[in-house]
Amino acid sequence: MSKHKRKVAVKNDGCGKNDWKREIKESQNYICPVCGKVGTNSSMDIHHMRPKCKNGSNSKENCVAWHKTCHRDYHQKYGTKISDRFGNPI
Secondary structure, three states: OOOOOOOOOOOOOOOOOOHHHHHHHHHOOOEOOOOOOEOOOOOEEEEEOOOHHHOOOOOOOOEEEEEHHHHHHHHHHHOOOOEOOOOOEO
């Protein structure tokens, strides 16, 4: 028997590891809670309210979808501070 596991090719059917991100965006109707504007799947990022570097998880309770510019601006201003869903540092 071989010690190595064989990789099995799986057809990409559009479902996959980023589905949880889309679910969060859809649950917010693609509305950014920071600026209140409607976005698209590609114009929004997932923000971890408790950052992963501070033991945050990818749970729906810890993640929120923000416009990419809102997300960038928050991290430029506050770094990895814990936030609420509206972009207020805690």
